[in-house]
Amino acid sequence: MSELILVGASGLAREVLAMVRSSGQYDVVGMLDDDREMAGVSVDGAPVLGTVEDAGRYTHAFMLVCMEFGRQRESVVDRLELLGIRETRYATAVDPTVQYPEGCSVGRGSILLRNVTLTASVTLGCHVVAMPSVTFLHDDDVADFATFAAGVSLGGGVRIGRAAYLGMNSSVRERTSVGAYATVGMGAAVLSNVPEGETWIGVPAHEIDHDGYGWGGLR
Numbered sequence: 001m002s003e004l005i006l007v008g009a010s011g012l013a014r015e016v017l018a019m020v021r022s023s024g025q026y027d028v029v030g031m032l033d034d035d036r037e038m039a040g041v042s043v044d045g046a047p048v049l050g051t052v053e054d055a056g057r058y059t060h061a062f063m064l065v066c067m068e069f070g071r072q073r074e075s076v077v078d079r080l081e082l083l084g085i086r087e088t089r090y091a092t093a094v095d096p097t098v099q100y101p102e103g104c105s106v107g108r109g110s111i112l113l114r115n116v117t118l119t120a121s122v123t124l125g126c127h128v129v130a131m132p133s134v135t136f137l138h139d140d141d142v143a144d145f146a147t148f149a150a151g152v153s154l155g156g157g158v159r160i161g162r163a164a165y166l167g168m169n170s171s172v173r174e175r176t177s178v179g180a181y182a183t184v185g186m187g188a189a190v191l192s193n194v195p196e197g198e199t200w201i202g203v204p205a206h207e208i209d210h211d212g213y214g215w216g217g218l219r
Contacts, residue, residue, distance in 0.1 A: 001027045003061040004091055007052060007076055009033040009043050012129065013066035016093055016111055017044055023096050029061050052076060056083045062091035065109060065127060070145035070163030071181065073127050077109070077145075087126065107144065125162075143180065161196060170205075 004026035006013040013031060020026045030049040038048040055063065063085060065073045090109035094100060099117040106112065107126035114132045118124075122136040125144035130136075134148045137156040145163040152166045155174030160166070164178045167186035178184060179196030188205040199208045 002091070003027050003029045003058075005029050005049070005055070005058055005061045005063050006031045006046070006066050007033075007055070007063055007080070008066040008072075009035070009038055009041075009048055010066050010068055012068045012111070014044050015113060016064060016066055017046055019095050019113060020093055025093065026062065026091060029058065052079055053083070055080055055085055063089050063109075064091045064093055064111065066111070068129070068147070069165060070127075070129075070147045073109075073129075074145045074163055077127060090126070131168075137174070149186070 004020065006016060006028060009031045017028055020028060028046050030047040031043055032050055032052050032054060033048055034051050036051065039050060041048050065076050067073045067076060087108050092106055092108055092110050094112045095114045097114050098112045101120065103120060104118040104122040106124045107128065109127035110124055111129045113130065116130045117135045120138040122140045124142045127145045128142055130148045131150040133151050135153045137154055139157045140154050142160040143162040146160045147165045149166060149168040151169040153171045155172060157175040158172050159177035161178060161180030161182060163180060164182045166184045169186060170184045170188045172178060172190040176190060176193050178190065178194040181197045182194045183199040184190055184194065184205060185201035188201050189203040190200065190205045194200050200206060201208060
C-alpha cells in the first residue's frame with residue numbers, strides 16, 4: 001500500500017483520512033500543517049509531522065493538499081514545487097462510491113468524496129475538490145484547483161475556471177461558465193456566465209452589489 005501525507009490539518013483532511021482508511025487506498029503516514037503548535041498533535045489518529053517546509057523529508061510518500069479553498073491549495077502546491085515536489089508525487093483520492101465512467105478524466109491531486117457523479121466526457125483538472133453528492137454532467141470541463149461544496153450540480157457543457165469556488169447546493173446552467181477565481185454562493189442558480197474574480201449569489205445568480213445591498217438587502 002502506498003504511503004500518503006495530507007498537507008493541511010483541516011476538516012477536509014479529516015474527511016479524506018476517513019475515506020482512504022475505509023477504502024484501503026493509501027496508508028496515511030501523517031499530516032503537515034504550518035501551525036507549529038500542531039506539531040506532535042494527533043488528528044483522528046494521524047500525527048502532525050511538521051510544517052509544509054518538512055515535505056522534502058518524506059521522499060517515498062505521495063502528497064495530497066487538503067486546504068479547503070483553491071487559492072490556498074494553489075499557493076501550497078507552488079511552495080511544494082520549490083521543495084522539489086513534482087506533479088507525479090501527488091495522489092488522487094476517489095471514494096469508491098464515485099460514478100466515474102470511461103471517457104472521464106481526473107487530474108492528480110484531486111479529491112472526490114462520497115457519491116460524486118461524472119456522467120460522460122467530464123474533465124477535471126489537477127487539485128480539484130468535490131465534496132459529497134456533486135454532479136458533473138456530460139462535457140463539463142473543470143480547471144485546476146476548483147472547489148465544489150456538497151450538492152453542487154453542473155449542467156452539460158459547463159466550464160469552470162481555475163480555483164473557482166461553488167458553494168453548497170449551487171447549480172450552473174448548461175453551456176455556461178464560471179471564471180477563474182470566481183465565487184458562487186450557497187444555493188445560487190447560475191443562468192449566465194460568471195466573469196473571472198466576481199462573486200455571484202441568489203436565484204437567479206447575480207453579482208454582489210458593491211454598495212452593500214447584495215445579501216438580501218442587508219448591510
